[in-house]
Amino acid sequence: MNAAGTHEFNADDRLRLSFEATYDQKAALKHALEPFLEVLEAHAGAWMPDIVGGKRQYAYSRTSVLNALEEKRGKRSTSIGLFRAEWPSLDMALNVWLPPSDPKLNVWISIQPLSLFRESECCHDFVDMVRAWASHFPVTGATANSLADDQLADASALVSGDESLKETDGAGLRELSWLNVFGPKLVETVGRERVLSTPAHLVEELPNGAVLLVLRPTPADFASEEARVAQARAHVHLRPELDFDTVLRTLRERSAALAPVEPRFHPDLAPLLSRLPFEFAISERQRKIAELNAFRPPEPEEWLPAALPSDVENPERVLSDYDDLSEGLVAALHTKVPSIFDETPESLTDLDFYFWKESFPKRYLRDLIDSHTAPALGAYLGRTLVRRLGGTWVLRQKLEESQVRVGQRVWLPFLRARRYMQSCEALLDYSLTQFFREAERHRG
Numbered sequence: 020m021n022a023a024g025t026h027e028f029n030a031d032d033r034l035r036l037s038f039e040a041t042y043d044q045k046a047a048l049k050h051a052l053e054p055f056l057e058v059l060e061a062h063a064g065a066w067m068p069d070i071v072g073g074k075r076q077y078a079y080s081r082t083s084v085l086n087a088l089e090e091k092r093g094k095r096s097t098s099i100g101l102f103r104a105e106w107p108s109l110d111m112a113l114n115v116w117l118p119p120s121d122p123k124l125n126v127w128i129s130i131q132p133l134s135l136f137r138e139s140e141c142c143h144d145f146v147d148m149v150r151a152w153a154s155h156f157p158v159t160g161a162t163a164n165s166l167a168d169d170q171l172a173d174a175s176a177l178v179s180g181d182e183s184l185k186e187t188d189g190a191g192l193r194e195l196s197w198l199n200v201f202g203p204k205l206v207e208t209v210g211r212e213r214v215l216s217t218p219a220h221l222v223e224e225l226p227n228g229a230v231l232l233v234l235r236p237t238p239a240d241f242a243s244e245e246a247r248v249a250q251a252r253a254h255v256h257l258r259p260e261l262d263f264d265t266v267l268r269t270l271r272e273r274s275a276a277l278a279p280v281e282p283r284f285h286p287d288l289a290p291l292l293s294r295l296p297f298e299f300a301i302s303e304r305q306r307k308i309a310e311l312n313a314f315r316p317p318e319p320e321e322w323l324p325a326a327l328p329s330d331v332e333n334p335e336r337v338l339s340d341y342d343d344l345s346e347g348l349v350a351a352l353h354t355k356v357p358s359i360f361d362e363t364p365e366s367l368t369d370l371d372f373y374f375w376k377e378s379f380p381k382r383y384l385r386d387l388i389d390s391h392t393a394p395a396l397g398a399y400l401g402r403t404l405v406r407r408l409g410g411t412w413v414l415r416q417k418l419e420e421s422q423v424r425v426g427q428r429v430w431l432p433f434l435r436a437r438r439y440m441q442s443c444e445a446l447l448d449y450s451l452t453q454f455f456r457e458a459e460r461h462r463g
């Protein structure tokens with residue numbers, strides 16, 4: 020069993036819940052957690068976990084949850100993961116602090132896609148679940164919101180440098196999420212009457228003195244103008260010293276940062292550049308797409324209009340050395356770049372992506388790169404030109420002068436590979452993908 024999409028960045032935003040509470044340590048852990056699991060099973064619906072991750076993976080059951088917690092038990096705490104094998108994706112963590120630690124129960128849930136919560140029934144179930152947990156367990160605080168919006172909030176807090184309302188055992192009112200549970204201490208600090216009169220979709224006092232506040236019927240449209248105005252009004256109501264226009268302007272800026280940008284990548288590099296935004300936080304992706312739309316690599320210069328004559332005495336031995344270099348690269352990277360066996364343009368793109376993602380020129384020793392990696396890449400690139408474009412080697416004693424004739428030009432794969440490996444920026448400026456496509460255009 021494997022969790023689908025777990026810990027992966029992809030195109031869809033997520034609904035993320037953070038729930039912090041205490042529990043009765045006098046009861047056995049099985050009995051203390053029974054209400055938690057009952058509520059989860061009653062309300063999770065489409066995103067119900069089916070995998071329990073402890074020291075190994077189990078099919079979900081209450082028994083397997085308790086067994087996994089026991090397996091992971093440390094001196095002061097225990098924690099497990101809960102996942103799904105199918106879409107929608109779930110990444111959930113349950114942390115329990117054990118005696119003699121304070122009796123804390125922390126839950127983090129990430130559900131993908133956020134669009135699942137366009138449906139009112141799914142939202143009702145989610146709110147009911149949080150309400151039930153917060154009513155049963157003495158709650159410190161809880162929030163549920165778009166992951167992308169949370170990331171932007173971390174980067175540009177509505178309230179900066181003001182700790183006056185921050186309580187010692189829970190989050191202060193620095194931000195408002197789609198769903199909020201304010202613990203009793205925070206409610207008293209802000210003022211119970213003020214909290215209960217907040218303009219919002221739902222404001223409900225819970226039996227333990229906490230307050231559940233839901234800004235809008237669903238979280239999926241959090242970036243809309245209507246949702247931002249509602250968020251600003253509620254926040255300024257709870258923090259009257261804040262300026263409504265300033266708060267709303269900040270929220271609008273966050274929405275603008277998430278507005279979809281249509282990819283218009285350089286055609287030769289589109290297969291590579293289309294992967295890069297998803298290596299960044301969700302909140303940064305649209306900005307990265309815009310940056311990559313504007314990226315134009317220099318035209319490849321690693322070619323000659325006429326070949327330098329071969330000056331090697333034993334061509335077969337030189338080609339054998341090139342084969343050894345190329346096959347060494349395949350041996351080193353085949354588990355991380357499986358397509359490297361194929362020697363295709365797609366393999367070159369996969370290599371480009373691997374070296375970029377690894378920040379390879381920055382992370383590895385320069386001597387190793389110059390003496391091993393770059394020559395091996397040059398040999399592999401040359402072999403790909405030979406195999407896929409019908410090229411022929413024109414060999415030289417000096418490695419960077421060795422050429423592959425394709426059409427009316429001769430190409431210098433070793434020189435390209437050396438330039439490619441100079442820096443992380445050079446991986447895009449001198450990509451293997453673009454070099455191949457340029458040679459391909461001149462094949463005829």
